[in-house]
Amino acid sequence: MIRFTVNARPREVDVEPEMPLLWVLRDELDIKGPKYGCGVGQCGACTVLVDGEPARSCTLPLSKVAGRRVLTIEGLAQGERLHPVQQAWIDQQVPQCGYCQGGQILAAVALLRKHPSPSDRQIDEAMTNLCRCGTYARVRSAIRAAAKKKT
């Protein structure tokens, strides 16, 4: 049994310790917000926060998550109250197909915690999640808008 918390809820699963967190979330816990996009940590669609740090859950063995706190896109809002980054994403109409956007939002949340007013370069370095629809201009403007609101 491996114990960890997901979106503030304690979880206990009996799976192989090497099973990537992504598939524990998706197929064992029916938490489908983290997406499968490449399976090798390149695209970032599977991004979650582990103890506040962005992690590519498709390459993160569950054994490394034992005892830690996992946040997925489903756990970001406080009930019906959206996180400022989520609100900025709606205000700027960022998503197109939306498939990568949960990961993009969590990467942005982590970036803004570290750098409340990030420079363009800090945005470039933190936002490595791929978006095939090409929403990057709006990802950038939404991060800027969220940063402005927070500070």
Place this chain on the structure above:
Amino acid sequence: MSALSRRSFLKTAGALGLGLHLPARAQAGRGEVNAWVMVLPNELVIIRYARSEMGQGSMTAAAQLVAEELDCDWKNVRVDYADSNEQLRRKGVWGPMSSSGSRTIRESHEVLRNAGAAAREMLVAAAAQGWGVAAAECRAAGGVIAHAPSGRRITYGRVAAAAAKLPVPKQVALKAQADWKLAGKPLARVDIPDMVTGRTRYGIDTQLPGMVYAAIAQCPVPGGRLKSLDEAAAARGRRGVLRVLPMGEFIAVIADNWWRAAQALRALKIEWDGGANASLSSAALRRELEQAFEPDTAASVVKSEGDVEKALAQAARVVEAEYATPFLAHAALEPPSCTAVVKDGQVDVWTSTQDAEATHAAAAAAAGVAPENVYVHRTPVGGAFGRRLAQDYTAQGVAIAKALNGIPVNLIWTREEDLQHDQYRPASLARLKAGIDEAGNPVVLQCRVAAPALKDLEATAALADQPYAIANLRIEHAVRNSAVPIGYWRGAAHSQNPFVRECFIDELANAAKRDPLDYRLGLLPATARERAVLEAAAKAAGWRTAPAQGLHRGIAVTEVRGSYTAAVAELSLREKKVELKRLVIALDPGRVVNPDNVVAQVQGGAAFALSALFWGEVTYKDGRVEQSSFADYRVLALAEMPPVEVLLVPSGGFWGGVGEAGGAAVAPAVANALFLAGGERIRSLPLKKAGFDLS
């Protein structure tokens, strides 16, 4: 619908968050005013959407057109997919369900507006009948019908049931664009809120009670078959693995968790018989294209005007060039996936599709059941770009489900399978020959395109219908079909031929020592819609003033799916590192239904085009595709995205598509700027082959 599939449908659809989600079949007769519009007693207006939403935003735009004519309150609007089974039973009442070729608004605008207007007239007529007054004395606005002479008012929800019993008016008057209140406005997309909270469930996210997972390996060589399989190694002792299913062209491993299935699959010892294509290679494919230019090789003449030979003989100068474009994968971020249940002669399918009717037909065929017994549960789509017109993964998912006899199964392809088993944008080879007169103007253009036959005229799009005043023309298509599976890729031939044409026009301008913008304007007839977008992009980019030291500009223009677009690229070049300072893109789609969404489509189209321009290429070696991940099939990242300035310059009067137009002028504009920056004329894509990269 079975209880199981009904329940899970509600779970999937409820996650859409588009408001009320009942299976469309259950909706008929309960407040349905007509096939497109339902009004519930609580005033909610359900607008049906028949085509697919895959990020292009037309679900919202289509609803805007219906709601505009309906004169309802936008706050009460919910959008729900039309059902393909009901479509069958109601004899195609919703028309085409396919989202392809940028045609949702382009081809459905009239049907949608008529549906909204007809529903409004029926609601008004029902209210008037109830009051015993003339309908002409009543007016509708914001979901309320008012009779001014008597001061009476009633809401749509209270007359919807009566309205549904009235005949559908044959002819309705549509609003003038000047009177639009909802259409033409940058309304927020209806599906975005659930995307940012993680509630959206794409096809791949389908979860059914008792569901198992399938990972598959397909024969890496097109047309090949399974030769041998050592099944025991994978199945023995592997936790959660339920079945190994050899299916001829692919092998499926079934497990209680997709990762377990994929791990077991990797452990299988599989031998494939590549068959006739076992030695397929990019070099051989290139030779097949080159053979189209050997003497006496047949080609169909798509356009012929004047006397090409005579004009070439008399030209002051002849310019010749060969342009090549590669095979491309779609690489939508949601990999191909299909969840299916085949039980008691009924098929239920959940999959991200661009064409619910094609999915429906593929599912019926794969299960061997009548189409009446197939239910396609439509889901949000995680990118498509043409890939989800093909139904290969639907057929596989249903075939596996049939073998599992009633157990729901979720098939998911790996990214590697996706890149290696796509239906690729075809490679093409074009040879052009132009003659220019003493003044430098082209008097003759001859072009032969060697490419597969995807659809009539597609291979010569933007060439046969090129807009420049050139008296003598011969445009030919030499059909070169190969073993490589091909399909539609965002823009289809408009993703490659504008590059060919607009770079070649630049070559002619250069030969004539003329400014590329003036050269184009000089050749475009006064009525050509290309003129306005060229001038708009050039003006915004400051074309008439010299760029700063070290910066270079290129320009290009094209028509795409009834819209017109021009791009100016501004860049600097240092040791093959391209710094794209900015792109200015002008678009004239005639009418704009949702300007903010159209801007998003242009921004995204530019990103899509840049990925293809710099890195996009699928190659074959020993019968197999060589690319397997985003490491060797690179797509643009945020840090590489240049500033894109989008200019919407709608000239009205027509309805052009916007999903494919925005990126179409980007590649030639960048290549033309690169020529000025380094003196190297790029005629073969992607740019990485010539050593260029984005900095």
